[in-house]
Amino acid sequence: MEVAGASLLPDSILYQIFLSLGPADLLSAGLVCRRWYQVSRDDFLWKDLFYHHYQVQRQIPRYPGSDSWYEEFQRLSDSAPCVEVERLREHTDEVLHVSFSHSGELCASCSKDCTVKIWNTRHPMSLLHSANMRHHHWNYTQFSQFNSDDTLLLVSGVFVSGVFAGQHNSSAGEIAVFSLDGFNLLSRVRNKPYDVFGCWLNSTHLISGNLHRMGRVTSCSVLWLNKAFQEVESENLNVVKRLFKIQNLNANSIRMVMVADSPDLLAEAGDKGVGVEQSPAEPAEVAEDSAEEEEDGGAEDVSRRDLVGEDAQIAAALQFLVDDPAEDQQEAPQPALTEEQFETKVAQWYAKYRTKQADEPQVSEGSKKYLIFTTGSLTYSPHQIGIKQLLPHQMTTDGPVLGEERRQNEFFDSLDHVINIHGHIIGMGLSPDHRYLYVNSRSWPKDCVISDPMCPPPIAEEIELRVFDLKTLREVKEPLRAHRAYTPNNECFFIFLDVSRDFVASGAENRCGYIWDRHYGCCLATLPHDNVVNTVAFCPVNQELLLTASDDYTIKVWRSRRALRCPQELLRPSPWSASYDT
Structure with a gap:
């Protein structure tokens, strides 16, 4: 025509x-x-x-x-999943996290109603199992992750304990492992602080954390490898094995641990990258390590005398710090150190004599596994990303029984790399190939100076979603923006993001989830809720299916326009299969 x-x-x-x-x-x-x-x-x-x-x-x-x-x-x-097709209302309190199985057939949700629920993702979604953890003295469930063969589910929870360093609640937590065949509880593992969350290293072993207080602003984080099945077959076999012991300065601690596994990791990183620095030597834990201390939640606070009593060199160095003689007597005297400043100085000097040198990087043709976690050195808010390689002998709990390497364990481990984020980190996520790390952060004011670890700088309301290439340890692209958060430093909480082949999504405190295209960096969709959106999750086998969970007690299911036009395509892979290349 x-x-x-x-x-x-x-x-x-x-x-x-x-x-x-x-x-x-x-x-x-x-x-x-x-x-x-x-x-x-x-x-x-x-x-x-x-x-x-x-x-x-x-x-x-x-x-x-x-x-x-x-x-x-x-x-x-x-192809962007931006059309709401279902709203799940089975939770009776704020929904904090959702996760998919690797097959995409199941998903799990965690909530402040202290339940973990398992869903069948067929359209429409249906509830398969629900477990209430209240009788295990949990306050709420906060995180879940399926193991690599989708036979086990890791669930992280919180039970309220004391206050660490006086700045905010730092509750102890626990990790529970469920079998997906019958949904039976297999094991429980202590996890402190609770926002370590925990993660799978492989299909049978998981990583947890523990925290030892050494002083008011100094602590020790220990990362543990645990068998998912906690049976003891022999007195010479372990169900738990220490991985790393890392000293924390200025009221910070290791949190939000995840495992990256890719042959390209750090292949071109060199010694330093843009915004990246080698970590300083890590001070050693002073208190004696023992199984009893682990069960009791760590060593008690130690005094100045305890910190330096066994090492004359350190004692002399600390005396120098206290006296602080100026080379030029005409200079004005330096102000006296506060308790926190003195404690930090002690830890820094002690580190020079009680920290193991980093192991030589392992060269192999296959994949290399690294632990990635948030940490910090200036204040209690997480503002750095730590990276530590896992060596082959650390992939299993087999080996000497706990306690045989006591002398070695008296020393701290240093980090391989530290990425500095000038702000408060509120979420991290890996791309499906583990090549790129996406970081939600709320920036500090430019050129701000932190003089008191208990008083971090104010943080921006605008959230920046930053992208780091883990091959080079360099930041790539401009930060993605659109989402916002309003809580101050001492009330800030994690907002979980997720990354698919083509898209990245995140929740926000302004009652919306957001989707961006990874290549163009443009915001494709706003996904509304009635309250804070805590988490998002793409289906790993079909990025055109997305879940969002909110403080409004609901989980929303979002699908693409293409999937709605072709219902038979709902669980099939997207036709756009080109690999992402930054």
């Missing part, structure tokens, strides 16, 4: 007409006649429309592997 007079219009006029239309109208206009159809598929037209509609910086090239800008517009419009 031809429209009278349409052939008389030059293409430039048709371009202007089409540019004044919206994307949907433009597609419809292409059905008017063959001439209009040809112009409506013009790649220059769709390129302009793409950059304008998605507000993408023009220096960003087209997605690798795509054939046209029209195809790219269709991909972003059709």
Whole structure:
């Protein structure tokens, strides 16, 4: 069909007409006649429309592997899971976390109602199991993760204990392991602080944490490898094994531990990267290590005399710190150190004599595993990312029984790398290939100085979603923005993000979840709730299925427009299968 007079219009006029239309109208206009159809598929037209509609910086090239800008517009419009299709209301309190099994057939949810629920992800989603952890003295469930073969589920919970360093509640927690065959409780593992969360190292072993107080602002974090099945087959076999012992300064501690596994990790990192520094030597724990101390929750606070009593060199160095003689007697005397400052100085000097040198990097042709976690050195809010390689002998609890390496365990481990984030870290997530680390952070004011570890700088309301290449340890791209948070430092909580092949999503305190395209960095969708959105999760086998969970007690299920047009495609992989390349 031809429209009278349409052939008389030059293409430039048709371009202007089409540019004044919206994307949907433009597609419809292409059905008017063959001439209009040809112009409506013009790649220059769709390129302009793409950059304008998605507000993408023009220096960003087209997605690798795509054939046209029209195809790219269709991909972003059709495949992002932005249409709400279900709302699950079975929880009776704030929902804090959701996670998928690797097969995508199951998902788990954790809530302040102290339950963990298992769902079948078929459309519509149905509840399969629910376990209430209240009778285990938990206050709430906060995190879950399926093991690699989807036979076990790790669930992390909180039971309220004391206050660490006086700045905010630092509750002890516990990790429970459930069998997905019958949903039976297999084991329970102590976890302190609770926001270590815990994670799987492999299909049978999980990582937990413990915290030992050494003083008011100094502590020791110990990371443990635990067997999921806690049976004791022999007195010479372990169900738990110490991985690392790391000293914490200025009221900070290790939190939010995850495992990265990729052959490219740190392959081009060198000694330093942009925004990355080698960690300083880590001070040693002074209190005696023993199984009894682990069960009691760590050593008691120690005095100045306890910290230096056995080492004359350290004692002399500390005396120098106290006296602080100035080379130039005309200079004004330095102000006296506060208790916290003195304690930090003690720990820093003690570290020089009680820290093991880092092991030589392991060179192998296969994958290398690294622990990635939040930490800090200036104040109690997490503002650094620590990286520590796991060596082959640390992948299993087999080996000498606990206590045989006591002398070695008197020393602290140093970190391999530290990434400095100038702000409060409130979430992290790995890309599916573990190449890229995405970090939610709330920035500190520029050029701020921290003089008191108990008084961190104010944090921005705008959340920055930053991207780091774990091959080079460099930050790549501009931070992704759109989401916001309002709680101050001492009330700040984790907002879980997730990364799929093409997209990254995050919750926020402004009652919405958000989806961005990883390549173009543009925000594709806003996913509304009635309260804070705590977590998001992509289905690992189909990125066009997304879950969001909120303080409004609900879990929402989001699917793409393409999936709704083709219901038989709901659980099939997306047709856009090109690998992401930053």
